[in-house]
Amino acid sequence: MQIHNIRKFFKMKPALNVSGIEKEADIKGQALHKALQSNSELSEKNLAKLAPVLINYGYNSLPSKAKVISIVNNKGGVGKTTTTAILGEAFARLGLRVLLIDLDSQGNLSHIFGIDAEVGQVADTMIDIKKTLAIQPINDYLSIVPSNLKLQEVESLLLTAASNQNRLRAALSASTIGQDYDFILIDCPPSLGLLTMNALNASNSCLITVHPEATAVVGLNSIFNVIEDVKLYGGNNLAVEGILFTMVEKNSVHDSYKEFVREEYSSFRIFESEIKKSVDVSKAQALAEQFYVYKGKSQVGIAYEDVAKEILS
Structure with a gap:
């Protein structure tokens, strides 16, 4: 999972809340919010926490084409x-x-x-x-x-x-x-x-x-x-x-x-x-x-x- 794809996923799912996902994935210090703001990659530890949560919300079905x-x-x-x-x-x-x-x-x-x-x-x-x-x-x-x-x-x-x-x-x-x-x-x-x-x-x-x-x-x-x-x-x-x-x-x-x-x-x-x-x-x-x-x-x-x-x- 790369940050630009994660950003696209949130844009395609406007009902999802970044803070809510951070809480569900047990990501501390607003790390996901900061990564999205600065376009920087998440740590492997936070990615490991985030991946199953996003997949549960349909991340794997993110379209690769328009x-x-x-x-x-x-x-x-x-x-x-x-x-x-x-x-x-x-x-x-x-x-x-x-x-x-x-x-x-x-x-x-x-x-x-x-x-x-x-x-x-x-x-x-x-x-x-x-x-x-x-x-x-x-x-x-x-x-x-x-x-x-x-x-x-x-x-x-x-x-x-x-x-x-x-x-x-x-x-x-x-x-x-x-x-x-x-x-x-x-x-x-x-x-x-x-x-x-x-x-x-x-x-x-x-x-x-x-x-x-x-x-x-x-x-x-x-x-x-x-x-x-x-x-x-x-x-x-x-x-x-x-x-x-x-x-x-x-x-x-x-x-x-x-x-x-x-x-x-x-x-x-x-x-x-x-x-x-x-x-x-x-x-x-x-x-x-x-x-x-x-x-x-x-x-x-x-x-x-x-x-x-x-x-x-």
């Missing part, structure tokens, strides 16, 4: 891009390394962070695997691979290309990106077409955003049918991370549709956290400011932090 999550729904305007952006920020605020991939030709995710796709974008690598993904930093823990309308042209070109549903998976596998990040979040377009299939085939799981109104709820079955196809024919044991209600308002319509989804899809996780409708989101996006910089203490910011913790739990 977890890739697609944010998906075939309906537009249901909070996919907002969720990708703010959830990515929330993970980064926990000290986790996050890569966002804008897989929507509208480029809204890129716009949110004020990132220019002209210098390089995901489409370049999907056409030519020899070109590395054009990663641009947002802050110390958060980066993005942007897109713009060029991606729409690429989607047309890929229709007759070999392995056209696995280009993004190949792009992620062709580099050390999996080791460089803890999470990769993919913002999918509002369809279940070729780009979304690329995202799902490249992912470990998918998070489905649902605006609790008729037009968004009706299409849920088609999403789950596609997920089953990916599992059956794509050689990918794709999991459903959960269903997240977005832009929620306090009214009987939203309440009834949320109840319907909970009953109809009870075998899947429905996130306890809900994202309320808020003008703060659109204001931050219009200004191309990171949401937590613009208004991190808002109800929406707190809710996305809770979603991040639910995923990590």
Whole structure:
């Protein structure tokens, strides 16, 4: 056990308390806390005490590669891009390394962070695997691979290309990106077409955003049918991370549709956290400011932090 892996473990398990673990492992003098603060290794004696305690909490299952999550729904305007952006920020605020991939030709995710796709974008690598993904930093823990309308042209070109549903998976596998990040979040377009299939085939799981109104709820079955196809024919044991209600308002319509989804899809996780409708989101996006910089203490910011913790739990 090395200190950087122990630090990562605590970041991936935010419910764990360092002081509590020290007490459980009978480590004296806040040695673990000091080692984490100074990035210095623990003594062999303290490591011997700490190891069985951390293993009991799942240390041996610590992922060696990034977890890739697609944010998906075939309906537009249901909070996919907002969720990708703010959830990515929330993970980064926990000290986790996050890569966002804008897989929507509208480029809204890129716009949110004020990132220019002209210098390089995901489409370049999907056409030519020899070109590395054009990663641009947002802050110390958060980066993005942007897109713009060029991606729409690429989607047309890929229709007759070999392995056209696995280009993004190949792009992620062709580099050390999996080791460089803890999470990769993919913002999918509002369809279940070729780009979304690329995202799902490249992912470990998918998070489905649902605006609790008729037009968004009706299409849920088609999403789950596609997920089953990916599992059956794509050689990918794709999991459903959960269903997240977005832009929620306090009214009987939203309440009834949320109840319907909970009953109809009870075998899947429905996130306890809900994202309320808020003008703060659109204001931050219009200004191309990171949401937590613009208004991190808002109800929406707190809710996305809770979603991040639910995923990590």
